[in-house]
Amino acid sequence: MNAPQKPVDIAANLAAVKAKIAAAAEIAERDAHSTTLVAVSKTHPRENILPAIQAGHRVFGENRVQEAAEKWPALKQSHPDCILHLIGPLQTNKTKQAVELFDVIETLDRPKLARALATQAEKLGRVPALFVQVNTGEEPQKAGILPADADRFIAECRREFQLPVEGLMCIPPVEDEPSLHFMLLREIAARNGLSSLSMGMSADYEIAVRFGATHVRVGTAIFGPRQP
Ligand SMILES: *Cc1c(COP(=O)(O)O)cnc(C)c1O
Numbered sequence: 054m055n056a057p058q059k060p061v062d063i064a065a066n067l068a069a070v071k072a073k074i075a076a077a078a079e080i081a082e083r084d085a086h087s088t089t090l091v092a093v094s095k096t097h098p099r100e101n102i103l104p105a106i107q108a109g110h111r112v113f114g115e116n117r118v119q120e121a122a123e124k125w126p127a128l129k130q131s132h133p134d135c136i137l138h139l140i141g142p143l144q145t146n147k148t149k150q151a152v153e154l155f156d157v158i159e160t161l162d163r164p165k166l167a168r169a170l171a172t173q174a175e176k177l178g179r180v181p182a183l184f185v186q187v188n189t190g191e192e193p194q195k196a197g198i199l200p201a202d203a204d205r206f207i208a209e210c211r212r213e214f215q216l217p218v219e220g221l222m223c224i225p226p227v228e229d230e231p232s233l234h235f236m237l238l239r240e241i242a243a244r245n246g247l248s249s250l251s252m253g254m255s256a257d258y259e260i261a262v263r264f265g266a267t268h269v270r271v272g273t274a275i276f277g278p279r280q281p
Pocket residue numbers: 093095116140141224253254255256270271272273274
């Protein structure tokens with residue numbers, strides 16, 4: 054028989070992650086408040102999100118539009134200051150729902166999606182903050198624009214679609230040294246005048262902070278393991 058699982062103390066985990074972010078920032082001589090913790094609540098029910106909100110946390114990430122649409126309207130109604138990030142791939146047919154629901158979309162990665170976002174932003178009179186996802190590891194199965202195409206795509210989003218691109222996001226290959234990817238992302242952002250960098254997850258967010266992450270996306274270290 055399996056040993057009973059210890060209940061996850063979400064408030065304590067949050068505090069521990071925030072302390073580690075602050076420590077990493079100090080090592081890098083960065084302001085401790087220059088990195089926003091995006092608590093990734095995907096697959097976790099409302100009951101697990103509430104303790105984080107009650108502990109004062111406000112910034113959350115979800116990877117699926119449908120799941121977020123089921124969980125978040127009620128949570129946002131009771132806590133209107135919550136800020137929701139989309140961190141998973143966005144299909145163009147879900148763009149309207151995504152623009153209505155999310156405050157930040159981190160996964161802009163192709164012209165067709167840029168066009169759809171621009172159309173919905175105009176129709177709805179609401180435009181989320183946008184991050185361009187870069188496939189820094191050039192993995193065929195992964196979303197994101199290739200590094201070599203990033204400058205042109207960012208310029209196209211700005212000029213042709215008048216989209217307010219604020220930053221870049223990456224998900225390094227699991228087997229790689231993440232710092233190389235964090236450096237590449239930082240370089241692409243710098244030469245395009247972008248101030249935000251979403252990089253770093255449970256396994257490597259402290260490294261990401263040292264390499265200049267303005268947003269880290271942390272799920273497991275806060276909410277515990279996800280059901281497969
Ligand atoms: C799930 C997910 C995370 C969080 O991963 P953890 O390892 O649980 O911290 C971060 N970013 C993206 C894009 C994700 O899909």
